[in-house]
Amino acid sequence: MYCKNCGKEIGENAYCPHCGTAQTQAEQTEPTTNQQQYTAPNQQYAAPVDNGGFGWGLLGCCIPLVGLILFLVWKNEKPKTAKAVGMGALISVICSILFYFFSAVLGLGIGLIGL
Missing domain, CATH: 1.10.287 (Helix Hairpins)
Incomplete structure (x- = not known):
């Protein structure tokens, strides 16, 4: 799961431990692709591919x-x-x-x- 504000990976928390933004259930969806994406206000982030090739x-x-x-x-x-x-x-x-x-x-x- 990723924070809706800062985009960092978070657990099943109600608040992001990095920026403190409250998370809602509707925005806590797990990405399904290898290039996982989520959006924050006026920003779009892509999680880095980490396959250890x-x-x-x-x-x-x-x-x-x-x-x-x-x-x-x-x-x-x-x-x-x-x-x-x-x-x-x-x-x-x-x-x-x-x-x-x-x-x-x-x-x-x-x-x-x-x-």
Whole structure:
């Protein structure tokens, strides 16, 4: 459900916790489409699509800095998508650390055998 005044998502409250506007039963309808829309006085809002797609996770994995930035920007607005891009970035960083660790161990092993 969305507030008729500010457009933020609210629960089954009689008043919006964000702006304090009273809600009526006639205006408390649940949107049915993926691009949910509601109207406020002289304004029209569209709720952001938040599907947490694989492509965002792949982007975060390929470019971890972009993944971190997008996670921080979207963590409140699009939590599912932010989680996907953040997990991609985290997986990339962990894989990089493991790769460098095993490369160092392998290099030391080869160096010790060569002596």
